[in-house]
Amino acid sequence: MSTVLAGQVPEEPADGYAMSTSLDELAAGICPSDPIDRGIVRAVTILNEAGIGTFESCEGGEGHASPVPMVRFYGSVGAGWSALAVCMDHDLPVSELARSWDFDSGEPSGPYWKIVFQRQLD
Secondary structure, rough: OOOOOOOOOOOOOOOOOOOOOOHHHHHHHHHHOOOHHHHHHHHHHHHOOOOEEEEEEEEEOOEEEOOOOEEEOOOOOOOHHHHHHHHHOOOOEEEEEEEEEEEEEEEEEEEEEEEEEHHHHH
């Protein structure tokens, strides 16, 4: 497995389609209507390439939806552990792994997984 270094992306993803090398282009490619934050695009790209479909991410900080860099995704009981292994294999600075349920109109919704990182990724 190759390591994705800061500011870089793999030249050839596992499924064979060609990718951009620009973080801005990657961010726009993942979500064209609302490009994801540059400080988390590397983690989202790595997880998506490993088959882990993310549904929310944030680079964290003042003025952001989350105070810390994080990625959320749905999955089975083992999905979080698989995502953690992918992050660790790529030397991403994970600080937390959690599985939880939100409450919508008093009813539980989920579960979903969340990986929190120690810092923004470049």
